[in-house]
Amino acid sequence: MSKRSADAESGGAPLKGGDRPEPMDIDDNKDMGEFEDEFEDEFESEDEILEAGVDGRPDAEREAEEAAAGGMEVDNGTFIVGRNKLEEGQHLAPDLGTYELLHNLSTPWPCLSFDIVRDGLGDKREKAYPATMYAVAGTQAEASKDKENQLMVMKFSGLSRMERTDDNDSDSDDDDDDEQADPILESRSIPLTSTTNRIRAHQVPSQDPSVPGQTFVATMTESAQVFIHDITPHLTSFDNPGTINKPVSTIRAHKSEGYAMDWSPLFPGGKLLTGDNDGLIYMTTRTDGGGWVTDTRPFQGHTSSVEEIQWSPQEASVFASASSDGTVRVWDIRSKSRKPAITVQVSSVDVNVMSWSRLTTHLLATGDDNGVWSVWDLRQWKGGEEKPTPIASFNYHKDQITSIEWHPTDDSMVAVAAGDNKVTLWDLSVEIDDEESKDTAGVKDMPPQLLFEHIVEHAKEVHWHPQIPGTLVATGTEFSVFRPIPVVYGVAVK
Template sequence: MSKRTADDEEGGVALKSGDRPMDIDVDNEMGEFEDEFEDEFSDDEIIEAGVDGRPDAEREAEEKAAAANAMDVDGAPASGGPGTFIVGRTKLEPGQVLAPDPSAYDMLHSLNTPWPCLSFDFVRDQLGDARTSYPATMYTVAGTQAQSGKANENQLMVLKFSSLGRMHKDGGDSDSDDDEDDEDADGNVESDPILESRSLPLASTTNRIRAHQVPSADPSRPPTTLTATMTESSHVLIHDISPHLAAFDTPGTVITPQQNKPVSTIRAHKTEGYALDWSPLHPSGKLLTGDNDGLMYVTTRTDGGGFVTDTRPFVGHTGSVEEIQWSPSEASVFASASSDGTIRIWDVRSKSRQAAITVQVSNTDVNVMSWSRQTSHLLASGADDGVWGVWDLRQWKPTAAGAAIPKPSPIASFNYHKEQITSVQWHPTDDSIVAVAAGDNTVTLWDLAVELDDEESRDTAGVQDVPPQLLFVHYHSNVKEVHWHPQIPGALVATGDEFSIFKTISV
């Protein structure tokens, strides 16, 4: 079943693939970065949220003086003493707004697109891996969700973010107020952020978009970059955006109308869907797609560059397929997560098109899932009830036909978020770090390796209901997806009402 109410103009609760984010002013100039530290809030009260969402010592002292208005972590009136503000948990009073704590970030930028985007993906570049210098450059693809009645304004957007500076050491923004670029103590050049974009027309909202690169036979030439876009129309569109990426670095490049058209359109699905993934172990291109009828299809790129879809669907889910992920280590294996509360493991070689393993992981919709690239037996999932957990696939056993669906125990489970989980992703190089986005307008970073001893437990006893594994809380309105940059360690981008590009000092 679809989770979107496309005609809902009220914003509502943010869902992974659900209610429309608040409308963005389309008259805003495309690519304008918002300086979060020059906004005038006039009479609004600003509350800064740090690494764990708590006020610093100075604000705690101020709150102690106003104990009558103090709040507990759950937003209820405190019985006495200063309150603890926790982003996503404590309710804001009328007139209150949140501002980031600059000292908690190494980089922080925000930008708007003509319409909000439910989904985006990074495109690997040729600038090198493990980059740590500033200013940073990133390439992404995204699909828009235009206002109801304006579907013809939807776009597939190819974006280049450049001159992404770091925060000033004194806590200010990295962007220089001078006309000339400055250099910080570490030799990093400070400059104004730049957004460049190339747009391909779409006739429908993008539910999910993923990028894949096909290596070139000539090592001196860049790879072919493909995007798969799962749309509200039920069609899956495959584009070759290689010329659009090349145009960023080749002034005067003209994109032809033919280059804006899909190279293939998958019409196997009869309903829309949100599940989409390219195989990391099939360089030439193998795509999985899943829909709201619970059906999943495999599409393979041929030697000639075309695409062929196997019309025999994988079946078994009793609800919509919300997420699909290929195994990072086994080329024929994939996992699916569904609104029926199950995760299922499949083998594409199976003639029965039935799941090899089925487990019940939630009593609510399983919205999102992430397979660890570092430790391939670890799988993270997030559900509609706000719970996210980590599973050890070695503990899952094949399901016999007609047997009851087992309910395994996670090796870690967190009930911190009180709204649906909209995105979850393992850190690309650290199998203990996970990024989670939720409908409470937050992105949280977690370190699963953290364990408190008795003394540390006593020191944190005053912060109730905050797991010690919680590293960082980042506020982001109507956040839908969050991804780690694959080549800039610790850098993340989240999408919702706007794009947020950030890197914390804690990861």
Template structure:
């Protein structure tokens, strides 16, 4: 959540999390001329009783109260909405610290527009500050030299909580170090191409004394998909003096099945050894499986059905053989890898524009969220999706299902959407309007509350929080720090709000 600031105006009020933004108070500048003295005042003085009244003859207080009501009814005071309202010249945005429990921005040498959060051994459901977060990202270097690109394995530490206005930290969370400064450590894996999307997967170790094996799959501009083992890179952060060898930087596998670059990649959560889906701009989807010997085998028979690029792929969180794909053809299709015909089991036309991103709820597995190029994100109940009568879904006309929820709050394309890991009503969304928004689908307004929101009808009641993130691309919930999120764009932002 942010508030407006300007060199000329420093009294603008903050936008509070979970509350309706109030009209901006603008302080008028005092009259530099001082009081005006009328040299003819004595000549016009009357002995009659003087009644304080305005220009229409009514008492000033009564007239001013009515004018204020008229202004409120007309919605004249400008309600500032991040990502929608344009800043005036000289104005900038800055965060309102009273709406965050934690907020840190960390910069990398090159933009990393795709990343993933790595589960660690520090414990689940932790609330101790300063916090530590492990991530992996791929760069998009603004350089003619492709050798400037890399995979960055990172450790964010010293992530302290926000202090209250009186300088004291709130007592709801433990804190080991109140004044810790954030630190970004990283190990780079050379990659002679830019990263379109990167995802991580962890295989539990058979030896309790050893960490899980952490693999990454990187979809690149070069059309190749690279699988790396970043386990030694992660371990090096906690073992000073560790040197990563050139061999450890080499990919375990390079998938060359794709003839065009792609953006869709996902590891199955139900195949511990490693089962990977990748989709490209030609609409082709391939499955790569890790063998018992530790190698990888790609099935060269693609899944085909989309008429345009595959933008997103996700495995079902509950059925090991099922996955869904979203495409720039405006459809979401559901597949079963056991299908001999390699055709989708369900095909639904959910948008007239590109469907960029998708998220399958881990808590309520018949719910799927999607985001499109028009700035609309929606929630779908997969139980309502049925194959067309009289034939298979692949050959029947595409159905247009109705979403159980749909929001067009954002004014630019949706770039990321993700369900909360433990709450099936909370969703995080990022968009090209430089915002990350948090939503609570369980919120409903009664009649009395609806009256109080008359001035902000275009702000849905389900909107909990707006976080400003320049060039926002991806947002992910941390699976072990409840309510914590990491977002990327111009820089990395690690934050936790008071509303979630």
């Protein structure tokens, strides 16, 4: 694998892993205790975080203040993309006041991949603080300590909102002591023998509404094996004692490791696709009796590794795959030939990630090795040699795109993570008229659709929380849980 092979300086570790922190002395099946948010130490680079807020002052007034300060180029205002110019000597700086929620926490080893697990605490928990959420992740221990790898079932609780100092903040409640609760990370672990390349959760609803359904987790490992675990006991064990169980199924069809994996959202019982570095895709289905069967006939067509798989959110028999051969291919599982129905060359380099909009189902977003991410209208895809034109394309990130995901309830919002340590939020509905375009000359490298930028060292994956609006979780060297203040986005400068 070219893009995930280690640099000479990284000691042979997969590129996706990044620099590893020292392992922590933690009992993974006990409360991991409180963690600190040492923001002062975490945000030090020049181009760190795009911030929210509005300055509202005329340029002349701001320039006069700078002159009165003795020529020091300091501006504590807010930079609005597409409206303000970044003057020579100015640079972007974080403003923690633009976050409603921000917590960073570490696990014993970095995690290349994670997934959020829906819970029974309710939907649209926009102002429910302190927040609680559940997730699963797979670790990447040092090569010499493979036996320390684990599948982690995690509970984040006590996630309080940022302290508000604005007296005009109508949402603040000074009498609510719970808002300043101490954040806690608890975890349950399932031992694994190798690094987890990709992990995805699937929840099977119960026939009886009073009884919780099952939660299965598929873990695609560096060993080329895919493990399916029933983690329902681990989730319930946070409140009631449970037992650690072995995989309910192990998929051994792959002869090489892989990173592509997705559960069908339209097959409640469980239908899983997995793709490997040989370009092969296998389908595993849960039977009526509760067992798991892997089709021995792979889907074949890619000429290089399969990097991403996404089931159609609308058609139960259709899925798309992205590859390091630069193509996206659309498949129909009913095809006896196991060949793609449509093949489109979307990039001249590796296509690392892909996301299919669940709201506007003809939209597909892709991200490649050059840091370019694009949005495609599938209605324009006819196949053949002619390459379609993306309806939007952005070359903002300075390193490979490592994750991309549509907002679950807003089909104009997209979250993107990249190897340049940035997680960015985008609004595709933003347009600039002729008058506003006069102010964009100094910010040509910042597209007006760029709303917010957050720093996660060695960013690998980002997911919107489906039940806590506007809240995201990202993983890299550590986990970052954050929510920008809603509605207004901008960029702080100093």
